[in-house]
Amino acid sequence: MSLPTSYRQWTLANHPTGKPTYSGSSATFSLETKDLPSLTDGHVLVQVLYLSNDPAQRGWISSPDQIEPERLYVPPVQVGEPMRARGLGKVLASKAEGFSEGDIVQGNMCWREYAVLDAKDPAQGLRVAKELPGGLSITHYLGALGGTGLTAYFGLVEVVGCKAGEKVVVSGAAGATGSMVVQIAKHLVGAANVIGIAGNDEKCKWVESLGADKCLNYKSPNFASELRDAVKSAGGCDVYFDNVGGEILDLMLGNMSRHGRVAACGAITGYNGEAPLPMKNYFNVISMRLEIKGFIVIDYLHKAMEVIGKLVGAVKEGKVKIGDENETVVKTKFEEIPGTWLKLFEGANQGKLVTAL
Template structure:
């Protein structure tokens, strides 16, 4: 790059959305603005955003304070006027920080911006230089299967809910970023005896079964409730819930005695449209304290052939900067298979 950028466009939170967020209008949740970049100081790097992670949890970060107590979120909410928060991958354009050089690719909280000056030691940014992945896999998997969603899948299933070998498992949102990893971890790493996935189309169900599910059910089927009851048999030991709503209600009637439920997400209700809305869902706190160790386990499982990671595990969308919110909103349409990733073009 012949000259370094001095300005950056960014999508900022303009209003707390009550329902489905909108963008680009005066009363929208997100507005586009251009800002001056600060000069580079010691310990900082100038980066250009390449890819963005799209996650349902982002919806909770922008909800009105009257709906969610900010103290109950595992990260602070996005403040009005601040760029929309998002994890991503970025290229270092200039550096005044030790161990970082021009051309390095970093992972961190880069937000919905084109360029940014970041402090490499800021814990809220969480900058980490990434390495090439085995088998020529795309680095975008650091945002999905080998990123926060893969960590959530492993930690939530193995550490939090304590899944054990030989147990019967059901996973909702099984064709999504987290659910597709839970399916593989359950069957091929933990050794569950019977794994049922739930997804939104017959095509997605066949893919979920190719990952290791013994059965996958299309929740759009007119006979879904009965099909689910039959699939659960005498009861399920572990239910990994990514969707909440009616499916969670069905599963409560199909758990075995002393069965456990991992409350990972409730995407059907994040914009207020759930059949069984819960006002306090975001009071369920998640946490990770062994992220590096867990990623190492997942890469090890990948090398051993226990889990599959490839193009099918992600939906990468070429996106103009003006359409960044539009791509994120695809999360709530259920159109993606695996991780939904924004690629700047």
């Protein structure tokens, strides 16, 4: 089989001011064709098979007027650069030790068809994706057994020190990170009560099947009172794992127990430039002696393989459920990669949103 000599990629064309677009004169992304560089020592040629879709990617493409680059935890994507994304790919050719033709690898692939990657570059994070137990799809390396599973574990265990017997509330509980937080809190940490928050009744049923004692639909007209009643029935809330920010965070500040802790993981409700909401309950941070701690998973990557091992072990023991329901894999034409990514901001996914090329 002859090897490809060119590839298509989605490039950042303009910093978005609201919801990103991929058509029109001021589109956020543009589709380009590039020549592949020659394969040299230490490099591999990879065909991209799957791409991870993450809310954090929105921050990477924001205008410097919106977010100062030095306040981001990774360098922003510059105009003219390929859109950055972690992914899984197949090695078509290799001149790097430890990588062979046919290997499935994970690493930073970007929105590209093919990529020549430096196997020793830490920024690429390239490693062979080993088979998972029970015939699980390797796509879980992008979700439950990858960055999102690690985010859930470190945020809950390391950042806010959740302990057995505590009461936990999780927003975005049907998402990639939130669904793992529910399971880790209930089945690994031993939380006495776990309340999930999700976007519809069907998702809530799934969250409860994972171990949540109760799941609330935030689109309910009575959500605020339902949340208050659920927290009171549980005996309070010691830990709130926040994936969304905005109004739900504000409501939770008014429902936390004294000395409660908030793991600030994400704020997707404001990522596309929506007007910020006033924080009506902020005084509770003072009156209830609350702690709010932001974190980024890369701060804990030195423990990543240890925790992945724990999660794989928990899957084998039946303590953590991972399967088709934990991810939404969308078969996508290359021309529609941005459209699949944008589903994140529509709440269209259950579990991890993965693009399958």
